[in-house]
Amino acid sequence: MKSLGIAPLMLSAPATPQISAPAHQAQGAIWSAGPEGQRKADLGNGTFLNPILAGDHPDPSILKDGKDYYMAYSTFDAYPGLLIWHSQDLVNWEPIGPALRKNIGSVWAPELCKHQGRFYIYIPTRETSAAGSRNTSWVIWADHIEGPWSEPVDLDLPKHIDPGHAVGEDGSRWLFLSDGDRVRLSDDGLATVGKPEHIYDPWRFPDDWDSEGFSPEGPKITRHGEYFYMILAVGGTAGPATGHMVIAARSRSIHGPWEHHPRNPLVRTGSQQERWWSRGHATLVEGPNGDWWSVYHGYENGFWTLGRQTLLAPVSWTRDGWLEFGGDDLSLPLPKPKGGRAGPHGLALSDDFTSDKYGIQWSFFNPAPDEASRLRRGNGVLHLAARGAAPSSSPPLLFIAGEQDYEFECEIEVDPGARAGLLLFYDSALYCGVSFDAEHFIGHKYGIEHSRYPNPLGPRMFIRMRNMRHIVRVHISADGKHWKRFERTFEVSGYHHNVRGGFLALRPGIFVSGKGEARIRNFKYRVPLDG
Template sequence: MYRLILLLLLFAIPTFAQDSTFKNPILQGGYPDPSITSDGEYYYIVNSSFEYFPGLPIHRSKDLVNWELIGYGLHREEQCNGEMNLVDVQQNGGIHAPTLRYHDGKFYIITTNVYNPIDGSPTKTINFIITADKAEGPWSEPHIIEGAPGIDPDLFFDDNGDVWYFGANSPENPTYEGEGEIYGQQLDLNEWKFIGERQYLYRGACGGVWVEGPHMYKHDGLYYLMVAEGGTSYNHSMMIAVSDDIKGTFVSNERNPILTTRNLSYDNWVNSTGHADIIQLKDGRWYMVALGIRGDVQRATNMGRETFLVPVQWEREPFWWKEPKYDWPVVAPETGRVMKNEKLPFTDKVQYRDGSFKDDFDTDVLNLEWNFRRVPLPNTYSLTKKSGFLRVFAKPEIIKMRGQASLMGVRQRETDFDYSAKMQFAGKKEGVEAGISIFQKDDNYINMTVTKQNGKYVLKVAVAEKKVDKVKVIKEQVLDNYNSTIVFKVVSRENKYHFMYSLDNGKSFAEFVETKADYLLSFGWNSGYTGAYCGVYVTSNGKASKEYADFDWIDYKGFEH
């Protein structure tokens, strides 16, 4: 009897631990540069979206660990043309580092569109604000803030009614490469214009290398300026400074950085943590959301930069000889780092973490999970041409730099996953191809497609590898028994992709080819701004065509690495 009781207790311990903790990241897949706010009922997070459309994904939660994607700040084509060009924006350009704030019944997103003109003229950084009465939208047209240099703007509503803009820019005469500076200026939200004099506030705590991502907070009557510093790779970090005047002078926390992995092994489970935002809960506690890169493979991941949650505690300096004594935020006070398993913010809640997504295309509105690389061309897809199917039209465009192909996908959420899709395709013209794509960038993807060659249907897998100019077909073969329907499947395990197919509606699968999965790794030091997507792709390869492929469903299942 005693042995039985002991065994029951032993088995109960892990269950209790699991129920009292949550797993990081809280937003799986490519969700970088998080910013958080609350309207008193929900918490909301917005993330950078770079060249992807719709842009500025918005999630909401009541418990900080279970998040629902509810909409996008940039969800209409007319928000994304003209100066706000997301039509032919360069990869790693587009929407950088937003700030989301709720004030007096209205939501505000302030952010930057970074655009390199095709003619080679200097890079444009267009800083703008969009507003909405509800976080799920609709969101307004962009209000461009003229004369706002740099990137990563922050919007701060002071107690006295003043509204401030804070941005990151290079100083007029930098003394070394990468020197940055945070500036602030009052903003008239009726005219969307600067007013008053510009204030130059802070060049960082450790030399000011790539100081960016400013956020201003007011705590206990003082102004706290938190910034990211050190670049987006292993030296990424968060610094904070304080002043009794919003115009400065700002005094650095002597214990900076308050968050980093630069003091940990490069092989820590997560690296490059930074670009954070903090929020106070109703009960007075504080939490931080920050980006990080999971080190699943070669100290990197195919998912790019994701969103993590960390507790924060304010502590007063204990030094008896020092005046004034400041309160400073201590991030992860028990561990000093982002933990994979962290205590639940609300112990009466449980995290329902599921790295899966399935779409049967049974509605006439595209699921919010789907993204395009740039604003898609007109008539790229239809959910009504064939009921219960996603029809993707074959356009001449292929996947290329700054291109708009018939390519769409959902975020890869775990290193290990199964991804499958059922397609009906009976292309009549030679060269039209359709299938699935695992894609990271314009020059970095793996496609598995069916195409018609010499009167026969051919299955092939092609790889576009970073820094390799030519797309490489690694295997192709004639499908002798192809009857216009195929189920594709990709199984990712142990750093390998197994590409498989079925011609009998998924009853049996034939292994087609195996590739390494790290073709699509997203390194922080190599412009790994975004994560990989699992999607579908159709093209007529440069020729006009009225053909298409119909997708009955797609199914993605993620597994903890």
């Protein structure tokens, strides 16, 4: 057996390096990042730079409610899920809390809306290994955006995804669905009436364009002036960078007929040289001073691993009664929406475990019904009970990172029979990281146990992982001050949807398997000075 894979100290930063908010250059655009949290969109000079929510925040659904804006997005296998975000200026966003705690499957593009004083979220899901999950759409509701939210109600829509809520000129309620279909809703919005019907043949792009497929989805209905406008995504949400796009149609009645926008597509990535790839899945929203905007998503050039990030672009209405999207490829600063009030943005991703960030920062991957019982906090310590034999069978505790270069570390102590460590996790078949028990270090690569070494440090140590634009270094320490480089270095640029499928992102996290528990202290997340 090889000796312990820890090389001489190679990371020059001390245990607690001085961190400032660095500026990063990306194709002529400068963005800033806080040392412990979300990349900041607000540049502080009357402009902003996309993304407004960095990292894995795809399929944004946005709601304007007076002076307040709320947004939800696809959360897939992460539970608690459907974290709701709040803003009053469309640029600065802070989390409120999760709306969904019961695992009903992989949560795809939701629809957040309000009707007659009540909030609703319509939720399409794909079946997973979770008990009771299936291909369908659900609805939950609440009288206050903070909750409590109802238990999910199954709407029995197994053949459609991406519902968009609409109210007709006659007061009827509808869900517009993928493939140009729709279904009537009951007056209370908690059941369907009849079967889905086909009402629109979406505009088709030229055959010689490179896309993942036709895939008309994400229909969002906005009533403006004398028309209903339908905004759709076509071209597939991943695959070639040029595939995903935004198209539009309009009708004077919710019942049609619908006419194509004469200048479709309204949004499309033109080449792989642009900063934002696969731009699409848009929703319209009125700004604080009455102008119009859209949120949609895109992959950052070269970083499918970060998932689809939330982008904000201006919208204008033309004399012929149509709309146009501004901002081009969104690689440069744009004027902020006027009239709003800037608030806090993002959340600090370091955690001393003195407050409960479960469902705000942390979530389990495809958890069992009792997964939350594995967690216990006390005196600045997170107690995480062991489960399963490896990250593939032990749902890890994960969070979303939005930086191209970041590091995270913590102190971990394991019981006899327990194994714990840090991961970069895509799904239960694709991850990498380092774990340990009292006797061994274990290297995980490609979703398997890849290497094993003797552990001279025993059941308690500090672990640090740095994801440096897909090159992943690991350091180990007995005291959190003197660090040694782990022998294995990982390369993770292929840990993404176009390789594995699933539409997920590569998330940092912690796992504990075996028996007993692990105790985690002083979790730190930071953007290195040399990043």
